[in-house]
Amino acid sequence: MLRTIVRRLLLGLLTLFLVSVVVFAATQLLPGDAARAVLGRDATPDRLAAFRREFHLNESWLQQYWSWLSNLLTGNPGTSIANGLPVWSGVEPRIVNSLYLLIVVALVGIPLSIALGVWAALRRDRLFDHATSTITLAAAALPEFVVAIALIILFATIVLQVLPPVSLVAPGTSVWSHPTVLVLPVATLTIAVVPYIYRMCRGAMIEVLESEYIEMARLKGTPRRVLLLRHALPNALAPTVQAIALTFAYLAGGVVVVEYIFGYPGIGQGLVNAVSARDLPTIQLIVLILAAFYVLVNIIADVVVILVTPKLRTSS
Amino acid sequence: MTAQRETAPPAPRRSRALWLDVLARTCRSRRGQVGLALVIPIMLIALLGPFVAPKSPTAFVGLPYAGPSSEAWLGTDGIGRDVLSRVLWGGREILALAVLATVIGIVVGTALGTTAGYVKGALDEAIMRTLDVALAFPQIILALLLVSIIGPELWLVCLAVAAIHAPQVARVARAATLRTVEQDHVKYAEAFGIPRRRVILGEVVPNIISPVMVETGLRLTYSIAIIASLSFLGFGLQPPSADWGLMVNENRIGIQQNPWPVVTPIVLIAILTVGVNMFSDAVARSALGIEAPIAPPSMSGSDDALGGAEHVATEVPAS
Numbered sequence: 001m002l003r004t005i006v007r008r009l010l011l012g013l014l015t016l017f018l019v020s021v022v023v024f025a026a027t028q029l030l031p032g033d034a035a036r037a038v039l040g041r042d043a044t045p046d047r048l049a050a051f052r053r054e055f056h057l058n059e060s061w062l063q064q065y066w067s068w069l070s071n072l073l074t075g076n077p078g079t080s081i082a083n084g085l086p087v088w089s090g091v092e093p094r095i096v097n098s099l100y101l102l103i104v105v106a107l108v109g110i111p112l113s114i115a116l117g118v119w120a121a122l123r124r125d126r127l128f129d130h131a132t133s134t135i136t137l138a139a140a141a142l143p144e145f146v147v148a149i150a151l152i153i154l155f156a157t158i159v160l161q162v163l164p165p166v167s168l169v170a171p172g173t174s175v176w177s178h179p180t181v182l183v184l185p186v187a188t189l190t191i192a193v194v195p196y197i198y199r200m201c202r203g204a205m206i207e208v209l210e211s212e213y214i215e216m217a218r219l220k221g222t223p224r225r226v227l228l229l230r231h232a233l234p235n236a237l238a239p240t241v242q243a244i245a246l247t248f249a250y251l252a253g254g255v256v257v258v259e260y261i262f263g264y265p266g267i268g269q270g271l272v273n274a275v276s277a278r279d280l281p282t283i284q285l286i287v288l289i290l291a292a293f294y295v296l297v298n299i300i301a302d303v304v305v306i307l308v309t310p311k312l313r314t315s316s
Numbered sequence: 317m318t319a320q321r322e323t324a325p326p327a328p329r330r331s332r333a334l335w336l337d338v339l340a341r342t343c344r345s346r347r348g349q350v351g352l353a354l355v356i357p358i359m360l361i362a363l364l365g366p367f368v369a370p371k372s373p374t375a376f377v378g379l380p381y382a383g384p385s386s387e388a389w390l391g392t393d394g395i396g397r398d399v400l401s402r403v404l405w406g407g408r409e410i411l412a413l414a415v416l417a418t419v420i421g422i423v424v425g426t427a428l429g430t431t432a433g434y435v436k437g438a439l440d441e442a443i444m445r446t447l448d449v450a451l452a453f454p455q456i457i458l459a460l461l462l463v464s465i466i467g468p469e470l471w472l473v474c475l476a477v478a479a480i481h482a483p484q485v486a487r488v489a490r491a492a493t494l495r496t497v498e499q500d501h502v503k504y505a506e507a508f509g510i511p512r513r514r515v516i517l518g519e520v521v522p523n524i525i526s527p528v529m530v531e532t533g534l535r536l537t538y539s540i541a542i543i544a545s546l547s548f549l550g551f552g553l554q555p556p557s558a559d560w561g562l563m564v565n566e567n568r569i570g571i572q573q574n575p576w577p578v579v580t581p582i583v584l585i586a587i588l589t590v591g592v593n594m595f596s597d598a599v600a601r602s603a604l605g606i607e608a609p610i611a612p613p614s615m616s617g618s619d620d621a622l623g624g625a626e627h628v629a630t631e632v633p634a635s
Contacts, residue, residue, distance in 0.1 A: 141590045
């Protein structure tokens with residue numbers, strides 16, 4: 001088991017390395033001159049040259065990659081081309097804010113989708129099951145910005161005005177001090193994550209409930225609550241854990257749109273801003289952080305699945 | 317020669333009946349009909365809209381954010397353009413790009429997947445490991461990265477979305493191919509010395525059509541969602557063009573004065589994506605006899621083999 005986990009970790013590191021190469025290559029080798037983009041069309045050749053020297057834009061790409069990577073690993077990802085400040089100082093508070101958002105989404109979304117999935121499995125082919133299955137199928141198709149705008153119309157502008165339509169947070173203060181700004185972003189992302197977890201949980205639960213050992217336990221007269229919580233649910237969790245992890249890995253991309261719409265000061269909004277400003281060092285750092293998060297969550301998912309699946313846990 | 321005649325043709329003929337059969341059954345199912353009933357009107361609006369639009373989508377016809385009137389049925393947008401005309405003009409690109417991106421993604425993915433599954437060995441490993449790296453990216457990010465460097469070009473958006481789909485389609489196609497190559501008619505075809513390319517096209521591809529059809533529906537849903545989201549973020553069609561995603565973003569500040577330039581496009585996009593998803597779910601049910609794999613929406617990339625499409629594809633009964 002330990003060997004599998006170590007192997008998985010090494011594979012993850014390799015993936016991250018390849019991702020860093022891709023990110024770097026994409027931002028360096030493709031057409032589009034960063035110096036000209038930042039300084040404008042009528043920048044003098046002298047200024048362009050000075051700019052390229054300052055940001056090492058005229059060295060070979062291998063040199064550039066090496067200095068970029070070693071700086072990154074020593075905690076110095078460079079200065080923002082857009083505002084001249086260290087990239088990290090602009091990105092760090094955003095990471096914290098985005099993590100807040102993700103944690104709240106996890107705390108709301110995971111129990112909700114498991115509860116819905118288990119309940120739908122227990123009431124299979126009844127009204128509740130059909131209703132939730134249809135609604136989640138529809139919800140799964142909706143782009144986040146459609147859900148977000150619909151929620152803004154319903155709760156923040158036209159129909160009701162009970163929640164703030166944008167997450168204005170004064171610089172330097174934590175989003176925790178304005179809990180209402182979290183409500184709509186969390187609701188949007190919850191609607192995005194529930195359908196998939198719900199469906200995997202429902203499917204797994206139905207499979208378990210139809211198995212012979214549950215039938216056996218039922219015939220033995222095991223109380224229904226014990227039957228569900230002790231015997232059925234744990235065995236339905238392995239596929240559900242996978243679904244949860246995949247969903248949260250997906251949130252690495254999902255936060256981009258949602259944070260942008262609500263003006264939530266997180267890493268996704270930071271990425272959109274950086275892309276609009278063609279701020280390459282910031283783009284590189286944020287993309288790498290999101291990719292690292294994505295890879296990490298996938299590794300955690302695999303490890304958790306190994307831990308909760310007896311067959312995998314005991315094999316060496 | 318007669319032997320070749322007898323062995324080679326049957327598979328394609330049977331499979332043509334198969335995909336038509338799947339479509340026919342889908343259209344008879346209730347979910348499929350609901351899906352079509354949702355999708356067809358929106359497609360008509362998107363495709364025929366420009367021909368019936370009362371005004372030019374870029375002409376100024378009134379004050380900013382004027383409410384609905386007999387002159388402009390849905391009012392005007394933030395700089396006084398006719399909302400109805402812009403809505404009628406604004407669906408074409410989303411639809412065209414989504415279909416194109418899906419087709420490219422499906423064709424490239426199927427080609428890679430069948431090749432990998434058919435030749436096996438080192439080439440298989442090389443293709444699939446490369447695709448694993450592509451899958452390790454949060455996928456909207458990949459699109460944003462490309463767009464940020466090259467600029468918001470439509471062909472780029474289309475290719476980026478196709479690139480998001482191809483690796484996942486390839487995994488599904490490969491899994492289906494691995495099952496197909498074990499079947500007798502493929503072995504016969506090989507034994508007769510039919511060239512590999514023709515074996516793949518004539519024997520393998522027709523037999524993996526069901527899972528590929530399911531993927532197509534799923535991918536089309538995501539394509540629409542991703543492309544609409546990218547244009548919402550301002551990385552798709554550029555102003556002053558009319559585009560549903562862009563309209564939402566341009567006019568959401570004025571939502572209190574005139575909600576229609578925001579409400580109309582999001583309702584249309586919502587109906588379109590939900591309809592396509594309903595229809596593709598129905599396709600999956602009739603093609604595979606089980607529920608469609610659903611994955612996290614739009615920005616997703618995570619419905620990989622562990623939880624998503626391939627999971628289902630590998631559980632297709634052999635019959």
